[in-house]
Amino acid sequence: ETGVTQSPTHLIKTRGQQVTLRCSSQSGHNTVSWYQQALGQGPQFIFQYYREEENGRGNFPPRFSGLQFPNYSSELNVNALELDDSALYLCASSWTANTEAFFGQGTRLTVV
Amino acid sequence: SQQGEEDPQALSIQEGENATMNCSYKTSINNLQWYRQNSGRGLVHLILIRSNEREKHSGRLRVTLDTSKKSSSLLITASRAADTASYFCAPHNNNDMRFGAGTRLTVKP
Numbered sequence: 347e348t349g350v351t352q353s354p355t356h357l358i359k360t361r362g363q364q365v366t367l368r369c370s371s372q373s374g375h376n377t378v379s380w381y382q383q384a385l386g387q388g389p390q391f392i393f394q395y396y397r398e399e400e401n402g403r404g405n406f407p408p409r410f411s412g413l414q415f416p417n418y419s420s421e422l423n424v425n426a427l428e429l430d431d432s433a434l435y436l437c438a439s440s441w442t443a444n445t446e447a448f449f450g451q452g453t454r455l456t457v458v
Numbered sequence: 459s460q461q462g463e464e465d466p467q468a469l470s471i472q473e474g475e476n477a478t479m480n481c482s483y484k485t486s487i488n489n490l491q492w493y494r495q496n497s498g499r500g501l502v503h504l505i506l507i508r509s510n511e512r513e514k515h516s517g518r519l520r521v522t523l524d525t526s527k528k529s530s531s532l533l534i535t536a537s538r539a540a541d542t543a544s545y546f547c548a549p550h551n552n553n554d555m556r557f558g559a560g561t562r563l564t565v566k567p
Contacts, residue, residue, distance in 0.1 A: 379555070389546070389557045
């Protein structure tokens with residue numbers, strides 16, 4: 347049990363819709379990162395937030411956006427969903443960008 | 459790229475044997491981390507080794523780091539069926555960790 351919780355655990359959306367995934371960081375952690383993991387692949391870095399500011403971004407289009415709140419919880423928003431967005435989305439929190447990360451159990455998103 | 463690349467892609471051993479997984483990367487790092495993932499679930503942090511360290515132990519885990527060769531290895535001794543999982547290395551520099559495709563370890567009872 348890492349103390350990082352994600353909601354919902356599973357979600358089915360239709361192509362073209364928008365989705366918001368949520369993450370509650372471990373207490374005291376001010377850095378949160380989001381990853382997309384397709385079946386059989388490693389997690390792909392989407393972006394990172396540090397103290398409510400974006401602190402790095404992977405190779406994902408602008409329709410992937412995020413927020414980090416003053417209590418360090420976070421959201422991942424994906425607009426105009428595509429079939430290829432179907433994946434496990436993982437949130438990880440850490441004390442700083444350079445320390446060990448604690449992952450949530452993920453949200454399984456299916457786009458039909 | 460600071461992305462880690464694990465080798466082999468898959469490894470199958472008998473319970474009680476040792477398992478060795480390797481990781482290579484291409485840029486300078488602050489630290490390198492190893493994670494385990496059971497099927498379809500979140501990643502679990504195993505060990506962090508800093509760039510000025512050469513070896514680190516945690517229980518049955520032994521990690522080495524060779525920054526001159528830009529490589530790391532993870533050794534699991536006396537493996538158990540419960541060690542069956544995917545293992546990822548994550549070279550870390552500044553802001554983020556970038557994972558490779560992982561090594562899929564199967565430990566047969």
